[in-house]
Amino acid sequence: MTHASFSSTTEAHSGFPGSGSSMGDADRAHPLPSGAVPPTPAETLAQRFDWLIDAMPVERTLLDRSLVRAVRRLDPDGHLILRRIRVAGGATFDLLALPDGFLDRPAHRDALRALRSRRHRLGCPLRLIREAVVSREPRLSNARLIHESAGFHPSRCATRRLIRHLFAEGGSATLRDCLPPLRGETDPACAILALVASKFLAVDLDHPLGPESRVHLVTRHVPAA
CATH class of the missing domain: 1.10.10 (Arc Repressor Mutant, subunit A)
Structure with a gap:
């Protein structure tokens, strides 16, 4: 994936499609690569998210401790998956993968909007990625093969x-x-x-x-x- 195609996806630079609509992007069926085995439910959101990030031309970096604490307060059970990446050119982005159903609760939606706004004011972009986007094919099966x-x-x-x-x-x-x-x-x-x-x-x-x-x-x- 070239840097141009990478930076044209989810809200610029996250590597996931949807541009600004990553929180509401509908999943679409795609054929699997020849010989690929679709991921099973036992393969966690964290595993699938890491496969995708590791298959992209980006570098994983250390998490911001203040953001880790904020996410833990919002989600003490640990359902949200937080990762930080650096893309070509040096820009850094925080990615937060949201499990299916997490946004069904208005309190969760409001808290995530507020958190994203605070990070934006600090100059630290936070991208919210739905599980349906993480699981989209054929991207996920390609990442699994890699x-x-x-x-x-x-x-x-x-x-x-x-x-x-x-x-x-x-x-x-x-x-x-x-x-x-x-x-x-x-x-x-x-x-x-x-x-x-x-x-x-x-x-x-x-x-x-x-x-x-x-x-x-x-x-x-x-x-x-």
Whole structure:
């Protein structure tokens, strides 16, 4: 996923669709990637949220303690999931995932609006993400595949060959075209997803992953001239 497509999603920079409507965005069905297994109810909101964040070209950072305390006062049972990310360029955003039904209570809605307004006044944007948005397909299944590939470690030589290939192609190529530089790897496609998990590469999560998926080189890994 390029920085442009990333920053055009939920309220700018959260990586989730919906722009300003993330609190009311209706879920829509999408086909699963070929061979993908849909997440089960046992896979918690926190797990699914982390898969998505870890599959994006962003960096997780330490939480703001004052915000953690505010969220705990609002939700002492721990249903809300708070994460902080830094995007390319250095901007930092707090993301709060809301479980299904949490906004059904007017008191919850009012408290979240007030909290978001306070954070805005402090210059610390807080993005509210509905569980239906977190669970949207095919993005979630793509993120799960990337998560499951994270333990695979392609060789340094193969990684350098792929980065040089992408650089020569202007920073982007199809997944199919990225396979030859990974010759000798046990599972080249898995190696590409592992490099996405390692933030060397990025992919568009909003379309099923396949041979024609675009693979992008993350800017900080562009070879020096």
